[in-house]
Amino acid sequence: MLKFLKNSLTILISLFLLLCYFIFTPLGNLSLYPFLSYEISKRTEMQIEIQSLNILKYPEIEIVAHIERKAKLSIKGVLKKMHLDMLYTLNSNCIAIKECHIDDIIDIKGSIKGEYSRLFIQGQGTALDGSVQYQATKYQDGVENVLVTLKEINSTKLSTLLGQPADIQGEANATLHFDFMNSHHKKGKITYEVTDNNFRGIPIALSSKSSIEDDTHRFTIDVKSPHFILNINQGIYNQKEKIAKASYLLDIPNLSTLETLLGYKYRGSFYARGEVSYAKYLKITGLSKSFGGMSDFVFEKNGLTIELYDVFLHEIMHLFPLPAMLTANATGHLYYNFFENTLVVNTKLKNAKFLHCKLVDIIYKKSGVNMLHETFDDSSLNFTYHESMLLGDLHLANDTSYLNLSNTSIHINKNIIDAYFDFKMQKQEFSGKVYGQLHSPKVNLDMQKLIRYQMDKQVDKLIGKNNRRIMENMPMGNVAKDLATDVGASFMKVFF
Helix, strand or coil: CHHHHHHHHHHHHHHHHHHHHHHHCHHHHHHHHHHHHHHHHHHHCCCEEEEEEECCCCCEEEEEEEECCCEEEEEEEEECCCEEEEEEEEEEEEEECCCCEEEEEEEEEEEEEEECCEEEEEEEEEECCEEEEEEEEEECCEEEEEEEEEEEEEHHHHHHHCCCCCCCCCEEEEEEEEEEEECCCEEEEEEEEEEEEEECCEEEEEEEEEEEECCEEEEEEEEECCCCEEEEEEEEEECCCCEEEEEEEEEECCHHHHHHHHCCCCCCCEEEEEEEEEECCEEEEEEECHHHCEEEEEEECCEEEEEEEEEEHHHHHCCCCCCCCEEEEEEEEEEEECCCCEEEEEEEEEEEEECCCHHHHHHHHHHCCCHHHCCECCEEEEEEEECCEEEEEEEEECCCCEEEEEEEEEECCCCEEEEEEEEEECCEEEEEEEEEECCCCEEEEEHHHHHHHHHHHHHHHHHCHHHHHHHHHCCCCCHHHHHHHHHHHHHHHCCC
8 A cells, every 4th residue: 555655646746747847848849739729729710830938937927929920919817717808919810711812911919818617808909901809708508699790801802701702892990799609599680891893983982780699680782873773671591501681772764874784775764573582593683664664573593584564665775775766665575695695576556646757757758658648456576685696577557557677686896777667557558678787777668669559549430449450360460560560660660
């Protein structure tokens, strides 16, 4: 027994002497640093390297450590068995973690004090090109009364740090206030504001507010610009299921001011309200009173589908840099494929009327037909738009007249039109081709059809329409008329 006690006492004395060696001698300190560095790195999942440790005046201690070989952390204060009261400074020229590497000047000073079961942590300084201030109370299983304030910081650096795309770049302010946070529950609020003076060529200001309770996030977002207003409200996001929905309102007084944002110089105004949702993919539904009528639209996956209800045709066409030629009430649908950059429009037209334009003047000069006097209620417009080319057909008709514009192609960038037309109006009937510049097109008339029509009218006056049709059905009945038509057409082309 005495031998056992002697051996035990020898071991205890040896351990005490070894501990004194590690703690109170410089050489012992150097031997202890790698062990401490390894243990702390393992616990924090970061690369921590202890540079110096001074506990000669214990319970006062001083520690200097390097974090990820970039940041320097200095700690000084009182460390006791039940509580601590320490000051710290953190300095670095970059933020280097597993997720990202950001060049940034960090200079933060703060304190940690209280019992180990209830520590109060606070700090302030510069980071992310702005000022940072924070405080929180740390418990064993979470934190309470968390308040973080970021002022005039770099939004791009913040987005990179959070692993988010930096779409809006500029000076930002943010506030985070949580009543409590732990591994199972959290409750708090976040506000965020950022101003980008050149977001794809236009200035915008974004502000958002969100309240968080466990996995449920409720949010509002306001985006303002001199050129538009976007309000997203009643937003709700389930973090666990990754689904979201919200209501929105969009008001664009002049679409042409958003050319750099939209990639095309659309014209006119646009106002809409509806819902936006996300469940595996983004979906936007809405109702718009733009274009003089109602539009019901859905953005989903690859494209945008719009149902048109009695809208003004000339206001829809006003989106494109085309001269106004026609006004009508349009009902139908429009589909735009964002991946293929293709627009498809199919509409029925009512109360269609020609507007005064160069084409109307040319038709009147060559045929005496004034198309401004006509109204067409049985009409349609179908076209596709892709890579600056508009291809389609226009059919206008009423009880006595019609105009068909077929095989139409319009080069938007070059303002060139090429189309064939078939025409019956105001006791005139002919066909031809429209081509050349949109603002001053040229018209070639098929004079054979016009002369044949005029000859038929004259014959009808002499012998009657039924007798004329009987003569045409006789063998060689059309030879004389065809010959006269060809000669007359050749003669007319000299003047037209």
